[in-house]
Structures are given as structure tokens and as C-alpha cells.
Amino acid sequence: MKRQHLWLIILILIVINFMSVAYFLGKGEPSQSEVVAQIGKDEITRQDWLNEMEGRYGKEVLDEMIDGKVIEAAGDKYDVEIDKEEIDREIKMLKSAYGTSAAALSINEEQWRKQIKDSLMLEELLTKEVSISEEKLQQYFEDNQAQYEIKDTYHLSQIVLATKEEAEQTVKELDNGSSFTAMALEKSTDTLTAAQGGDLGYVTVDDENYETIINAAQDLKAGEWSDPVKTDEGYAIVLLQEFVEGETYSFKDVKSQIRRQMALEQMDLPVSTEPFKDEVNIDTFYDGAL
Numbered sequence: 628m629k630r631q632h633l634w635l636i637i638l639i640l641i642v643i644n645f646m647s648v649a650y651f652l653g654k655g656e657p658s659q660s661e662v663v664a665q666i667g668k669d670e671i672t673r674q675d676w677l678n679e680m681e682g683r684y685g686k687e688v689l690d691e692m693i694d695g696k697v698i699e700a701a702g703d704k705y706d707v708e709i710d711k712e713e714i715d716r717e718i719k720m721l722k723s724a725y726g727t728s729a730a731a732l733s734i735n736e737e738q739w740r741k742q743i744k745d746s747l748m749l750e751e752l753l754t755k756e757v758s759i760s761e762e763k764l765q766q767y768f769e770d771n772q773a774q775y776e777i778k779d780t781y782h783l784s785q786i787v788l789a790t791k792e793e794a795e796q797t798v799k800e801l802d803n804g805s806s807f808t809a810m811a812l813e814k815s816t817d818t819l820t821a822a823q824g825g826d827l828g829y830v831t832v833d834d835e836n837y838e839t840i841i842n843a844a845q846d847l848k849a850g851e852w853s854d855p856v857k858t859d860e861g862y863a864i865v866l867l868q869e870f871v872e873g874e875t876y877s878f879k880d881v882k883s884q885i886r887r888q889m890a891l892e893q894m895d896l897p898v899s900t901e902p903f904k905d906e907v908n909i910d911t912f913y914d915g916a917l
Contacts, residue, residue: 698752701752707755767885778873787863798854807825807866808824840863849868852867
């Protein structure tokens with residue numbers, strides 16, 4: 628399953644860039660002459676900015692959008708659907724298995740759910756003709772059972788200060804309405820997380836590297852921060868962004884997931900929409916058809 632999850636998290640991190648570009652390409656229609664940067668006497672307008680992004684990323688963003696539509700059309704044609712429970716499980720597994728890399732999932736989970744649904748539907752479409760015996764599926768499950776046991780996972784942020792006094796003062800500022808992200812960027816001595824607004828990503832309950840911080844987080848509700856906690860680096864203020872409750876999945880729960888993974892490995896094919904593009908008519912601005 629590691630191979631499947633690896634390509635999926637890579638795909639998600641690529642797609643966040645495409646989605647961001649697509650968002651900006653579509654913004655600000657009435658005010659294209661708006662100045663977005665001033666450099667001495669020179670100006671960069673919104674239109675200049677959008678033209679540059681379209682030139683660099685426009686085709687890739689369009690291709691990604693086309694892939695989504697191709698998957699939808701093929702799903703309708705072959706009557707393929709993905710259950711909500713499968714999407715929920717995939718998100719849980721990604722958060723638990725990929726820690727900091729999976730933190731991007733929390734930026735806009737609705738978009739990620741759509742992307743994961745498309746990815747799983749594409750797998751189902753590519754492997755719909757492949758049959759694998761119940762015995763082989765069961766054996767795969769038993770051989771890889773630990774991968775289907777999700778441990779309690781915490782999405783955490785932190786602000787690390789050198790002294791207890793600094794940490795207590797920072798807690799007062801947070802209690803008075805200061806932004807946790809801004810305070811982490813400004814004050815935290817942990818340079819790796821400070822650059823991310825304090826975001827540590829997703830940490831499983833048995834991660835010994837963060838034992839003290841996890842202990843502090845266990846008494847928090849989502850959105851709450853702790854009092855200063857003594858760590859090897861100083862004093863940490865811990866923010867719980869999300870708690871993901873652990874779960875153990877049965878063979879029945881993950882049977883379809885295992886079948887797709889085993890089928891993809893047997894077929895040794897790239898996970899791509901290319902086999903289905905001939906089934907729909909695609910014309911784009913870039914190939915001169917529009």
C-alpha cells in the first residue's frame with residue numbers, strides 16, 4: 628500500500644499548486660489594471676500577473692481540470708462510484724502515515740476529498756476488468772494488516788520560546804486575540820515550524836520525538852492551546868488543530884482498496900486518464916481547436 632499512498636500524496640501536493648494558480652487566474656475580472664506590486668516607478672498590474680501565471684502554468688492547470696472531467700464521464704459511462712467511507716478512510720490513512728506532508732490536506736479538505744475521490748475512481752476504472760481471488764486478497768490483508776491500523780493522530784502547531792517568562796507572556800497575547808500563526812512566525816525559536824506558522828503537521832500518539840507535546844495536546848479541544856510546556860528546546864505552547872481518532876479496519880472495510888492495489892501492480896500501468904480520453908471529444912485553446 629505504500630506505493631499507492633506515495634503517488635497519491637505526491638499528486639495531492641502537485642494539485643494544490645494547480646488549484647492555487649487556477650484560483651488566481653479566475654480572480655479580479657473587473658479590475659485587471661489593479662496594481663499588485665510597485666517597484667520604484669515600475670508597476671505590475673493584475674493582468675500582467677495573470678498573463679505570466681497563465682503562460683507558465685495555464686496548460687497544466689487546464690490538463691488537470693480536463694482529467695477531472697474525463698474521470699467523471701468515464702465513471703458515469705461504466706457506472707463506477709466511490710463510497711464516502713472509502714474517501715474518509717484514505718484521508719485518515721494519509722494523515723496518519725505522512726505527517727507533515729499531509730498537513731496540506733487541512734487547507735481545503737473539500738478540494739482534497741474531490742481529488743482523492745477522482746484518484747480512487749480512476750484506479751477503479753483502470754482495474755475494473757481485473758479479477759483477483761478472495762484467498763489472495765485475504766492473504767494480502769493478513770500480510771499487511773498493520774497498515775490498516777490507524778493510531779490516534781494529532782495535527783499540531785507550536786510556538787517555542789527560550790524562557791518560561793516569554794512563553795507565559797505569549798500565552799497572554801494569544802488569550803487577548805493575537806494570531807497563533809503570526810506569533811509563531813514572529814517569535815518561535817524553532818525555525819522549521821516557525822516558517823510554517825508553527826505547523827508541525829500530523830503526529831501519531833506513539834511518536835517518541837514529540838511525546839511531551841502530545842501529552843500536552845491530549846487535554847485540548849480543537850482550536851485550543853496549552854500553557855507553556857518544558858521541552859529540550861525551551862518552552863512550547865501547543866495548539867491542537869485537529870484530532871484524528873484511531874481506527875482498525877477489517878478485511879471487509881479495505882477489500883476493494885486491496886483489490887485495486889494488487890490489480891495495478893499486476894497490470895504495471897501508470898495511473899493515467901489516457902485510456903479514457905478517446906471516449907470523449909476534447910478540444911482546447913492550446914491545440915487551436917477553440
